Amino acid sequence: MIQILLGTFLLSSTVSARDGHDGEEKFNPGTFILDHIADSYEWHILSYKGHHVSIPLPVILYSKQSGVHVFMASKFHHGSQNHQGFFIAPEGHAQKGKILEASTGERPALDMSITKTVFSLLLSVIILLWLFISIAKTYKRRVDQAPKGLQSWLEPLILFVRDDVARPAIGPKYKRYMPYLLTIFFFILLNNMMGLIPFFPFGANVTGNIAVTMVLASITFVITTFSTNKSYWLHIINPPGVPVWLKIPIPLMPVIELMQVFIKPFVLMIRLFANIVAGHFVAIGFFSLIFLFAYLYGPVMGYGVSVVSVLFTVFMTFLDMLVGFIQAYVFTLLSALYFGMAAPEHHHS
Numbered sequence: 001m002i003q004i005l006l007g008t009f010l011l012s013s014t015v016s017a018r019d020g021h022d023g024e025e026k027f028n029p030g031t032f033i034l035d036h037i038a039d040s041y042e043w044h045i046l047s048y049k050g051h052h053v054s055i056p057l058p059v060i061l062y063s064k065q066s067g068v069h070v071f072m073a074s075k076f077h078h079g080s081q082n083h084q085g086f087f088i089a090p091e092g093h094a095q096k097g098k099i100l101e102a103s104t105g106e107r108p109a110l111d112m113s114i115t116k117t118v119f120s121l122l123l124s125v126i127i128l129l130w131l132f133i134s135i136a137k138t139y140k141r142r143v144d145q146a147p148k149g150l151q152s153w154l155e156p157l158i159l160f161v162r163d164d165v166a167r168p169a170i171g172p173k174y175k176r177y178m179p180y181l182l183t184i185f186f187f188i189l190l191n192n193m194m195g196l197i198p199f200f201p202f203g204a205n206v207t208g209n210i211a212v213t214m215v216l217a218s219i220t221f222v223i224t225t226f227s228t229n230k231s232y233w234l235h236i237i238n239p240p241g242v243p244v245w246l247k248i249p250i251p252l253m254p255v256i257e258l259m260q261v262f263i264k265p266f267v268l269m270i271r272l273f274a275n276i277v278a279g280h281f282v283a284i285g286f287f288s289l290i291f292l293f294a295y296l297y298g299p300v301m302g303y304g305v306s307v308v309s310v311l312f313t314v315f316m317t318f319l320d321m322l323v324g325f326i327q328a329y330v331f332t333l334l335s336a337l338y339f340g341m342a343a344p345e346h347h348h349s
Contacts, residue, residue, distance in 0.1 A: 031091075032291075033284045037205050037277065038097060039117045041073035041088070045200065052078045055200055057119060061086060062110035063101060073113075117212065120204035124190050128183075161185050161332060169336035177339050180223060184216065185332040192276065192324030196317060207327070208276035213269045220335045221265035227342040236261070264338055268331060275327050279320040286313045 043055040056074035063069065066085060075083040079090060085102050089095045101108055114122075135150055142148075147155050166174040166181050191206040206212055236257040286309045294302025 032288055033281060036284055037208065037280050039115045039205070039209060040097060041076070041099070041113055041115055042078070043116055043119075043200050054078070057116070058114045059086075059099065060112040060114070061099065061108045062112075063108045065101070065103065116204040117206055117209050119201065120191070120194060120206050121212065123201055124187065124194060124206070128186055128190060131186075157186075158182060165329070165333050165336050169333065170340040171343075173343070174336075177223070177336065180219075181332050181336055184220075184335060185328050188216070188272065188331055189325060189328035192328060193321065195276070195280070196320055196324070205276070205280055207272055208280055210269065210273045213273040216272070216331070217265040217269035220268060220338060221262075223335075224264075224338045224342050227339055229343055232342050264334075268334055272327055272331055275323060279316070279323055283313055283316045283320065286310075286316065 041057055041059060043057065045053040045055065054074075056072040059069070059071055059073050059075075061069045063085070069084050069086065071083060075081075076086075076088050079088040081087075082102050086099050086108070087102055089098050089100050095107070098107060099111060099113070100106060131150065131154070135154060138149070138151055142151075161182055162174075162178060165185075166178055170177055188207055194202045195205055195207065197203055237254050239253050239257055289309045290302050290306045293305040
């Protein structure tokens with residue numbers, strides 16, 4: 001509940017600077033929601049009467065014309081100034097929020113800046129390494145003893161992935177895939193939970209970033225492809241139990257079977273991305289109702305709507321926690337199923 005109230009304060013502070021009553025930009029719920037979901041080069045805390053408070057992140061650029069540039073994002077002064085020949089594309093630009101070269105108006109040759117998503121991703125990796133290295137050391141010290149502390153929290157989840165996901169879906173050779181399945185499950189779960197905490201260094205939309213979900217799905221695709229065998233490709237080229245007229249002279253079913261090889265990772269990517277983004281949209285949308293009603297009908301109506309909005313937001317937060325776990329489970333389960341389908345003779349044996 002404290003997180004919800006803190007989030008309400010931060011968001012209300014942001015909107016107060018653009019509610020339109022001071023002659024500034026009118027409140028736009030769509031832009032407001034997209035700004036909080038999108039990636040950026042600084043960690044925005046709040047805005048009050050035109051003053052922005054944020055934590056800048058490192059900018060690392062390589063330009064073919066001027067070489068390597070390293071500086072903090074605060075040098076852009078929230079996008080209002082150029083620095084070392086670079087600027088952040090403003091509202092209305094086709095590449096809004098991206099760093100462009102002032103001389104060409106194009107992206108630099110290489111942008112390795114630490115954005116909100118990158119920072120949160122690295123933080124989650126550090127947390128996961130700390131968790132599992134600590135637990136591994138504890139297991140070595142406490143051989144054949146009952147789990148306690150972090151062990152008692154994480155061991156049921158590890159056994160769940162092993163016994164209810166990997167073993168049934170893959171078969172006897174499930175152990176070779178366990179490191180990846182455990183990594184992907186806890187990585188997605190941790191980032192989903194971190195995204196629900198509305199203050200620094202949490203709150204970034206990592207698993208709601210389609211570039212992140214694309215990389216995760218691509219790794220599953222690569223592992224699946226390298227797990228295949230002769231029988232797998234024979235089932236695609238000549239699907240058993242399919243009438244001959246669907247395979248010759250027009251290879252309709254082989255084409256469909258080949259397409260599903262690439263559709264599977266695409267579905268993985270879109271499912272995780274869409275579900276996490278939808279949760280953020282709904283939660284911030286309820287916050288936006290407070291300020292939208294206040295702007296349209298006055299502060300009294302805004303305070304009245306805030307009671308309902310906060311209650312719905314509390315409900316959505318708990319629902320998003322459930323969705324975060326389900327999406328980690330679904331992504332891990334589907335990956336395990338794809339690995340198992342890549343070696344169909346395991347199931348025949």
